[in-house]
Amino acid sequence: MVRAGLRAVLASDPEIEVVAEAGDGAEAVEVVVRYRPDVVLMDVRMPVLDGLAATAEVKRLVPETSVLVLTTFSEDEYVARALGGGAVGFLLKSGDPRELLAGVHAAARGAAYLSAKVAERVIAELNRGPGGSRMARGAALRGRVDALTARERQVLALVGRGLSNAEIGRRLHLVEGTVKSYVSSLLASLGVRNRVQAAILAYESGLVGLDPADDGG
Template structure:
């Protein structure tokens, strides 16, 4: 069961999102919050698997709430939910270490897909967001690829295999099946990669894999 806390300052939006998520029997919305400060308190109290946070909320916006939660309970995955896809929001969310970024205007099935992907240990960006990120990475491609390849040079061949699959959006379970190893081994490799490269989460690792040429769009 995927335990989730939902935070949005609009009651109607919360009701709609809850209605969509609970069509999946594996997802349980265990608590809700109407502003960023309440969201932090609720997540700290309930310790869910995922905190689904709206970006624009009173008292404390979703990005600030995400930053507090990443510091206090890093084991809770953060997924940002918003009407907006401005570059500033995306950049800040990725820098904070959000594991997912979803748009409210997206197909309802994408909401469930994103939550399940993050719960499975993968990173998930709404396709519209992913396209923008890839487009931004396209500028100065050769220089970025050279710099990224230097960053990953210290990784072992197996870690490079894992990083490439993280870049393709694979979950730990999928990576384990593809490489014929246990999920525990994959988790150890991912943790080692993030630590060695100084990365916060799988989203940042996926972007680096793309920049280094391990993944092609």
């Protein structure tokens, strides 16, 4: 029933084609290897192989495929773990269908996509962990962000808003290859593995609320 609902929403967008479905995590990995789609919608709770393990396996076997994780409010800890598995975005199963379409398009462009409600809850979950209070963690993260160059902070702010490299290039009047170099540099400097981890950090540090045009020119 869930898959049928998702298929109906996706079918409403003429730019999206559903090429395959899977009933469990192992089957999901198999169909991704077979069809090599641009984007995968991955549920967290699935039989045989759960969504977290399936996401990591998909990224290992077909790294060019972007994985969007479907979650519920009761699965915050799984979302935090999925960050390390290579997922590029997180959506609520009960969210607005328009958000689902926006997330698929963003993932297809190579951008990170975070449902605003999911981002808030993931950040809250992280702040309950070893990093300490929200204030202490935010201060520590701001220190890491402040160590970036002004241009890297501009790029990070736009990554946090879900923009792709091409979109960032147009906003900052840079060629896409230069943006890619900036993204690689800031990921290494921040010690994060992918764009969605960088987006979460941008949220936590308060950088997303910043207008890039005001951050150092």
